Amino acid sequence: xxxxxxxxxxxxxxxxxxxxxxxxxxxxxxxxxxxxxxxxxxxxxxxxxxxxxxxxxxxxxxxxxxxxxxxxxxxxxxxxxxxxxxxxxxxxxxxxxxxxxxxxxxxxxxxxxxxxxxxxxxxxxxxxxxxxxxxxxxxxxxxxxxxxxxxxx
Numbered sequence: 001x002x003x004x005x006x007x008x009x010x011x012x013x014x015x016x017x018x019x020x021x022x023x024x025x026x027x028x029x030x031x032x033x034x035x036x037x038x039x040x041x042x043x044x045x046x047x048x049x050x051x052x053x054x055x056x057x058x059x060x061x062x063x064x065x066x067x068x069x070x071x072x073x074x075x076x077x078x079x080x081x082x083x084x085x086x087x088x089x090x091x092x093x094x095x096x097x098x099x100x101x102x103x104x105x106x107x108x109x110x111x112x113x114x115x116x117x118x119x120x121x122x123x124x125x126x127x128x129x130x131x132x133x134x135x136x137x138x139x140x141x142x143x144x145x146x147x148x149x150x151x152x153x
Contacts, residue, residue: 004090005063006059007090008066009061010058010059010060010088011057011058011085011087011088012084012088012089013029013083014055014083014085015054015055015081015082015083016054016056016081016083018054020079021040022039022040024078025040025056028078033061033062033065033066033068033069034061035061039056041053066087069085070086073085074086
């Protein structure tokens with residue numbers, strides 16, 4: 001199964017209580033289809049009392065099963081808490097986008113999208129020079145005047 005297909009068959013389950021386990025989640029979501037994996041991210045904070053971060057990812061064998069689980073379990077209650085169930089979003093690559101470790105202009109997609117031809121540059125420069133011909137400040141040249149109004153005779 002490709003990564004894209006795997007993410008289409010994976011759901012996000014939020015709003016979990018601290019006593020929820022992977023076994024509980026497997027049992028609750030099993031009626032919707034064959035489950036490949038249940039991931040309950042651990043709490044990495046050094047002084048955290050919660051065993052996990054309050055959400056999970058559940059990967060189904062089939063993407064239709066994941067849609068069925070979303071339709072039936074979103075806003076359902078588990079251990080007295082309302083669950084938020086939605087399609088999981090694929091993680092951002094560390095090499096792409098504004099949060100990446102690679103400069104944005106060094107990424108392949110950015111350069112292809114923002115590449116400007118020499119012809120476009122000269123056309124833009126010509127338009128800028130036409131704008132530069134007019135004075136920037138309408139009050140330019142009036143610096144020597146001491147007062148406003150007509151000159152006294």
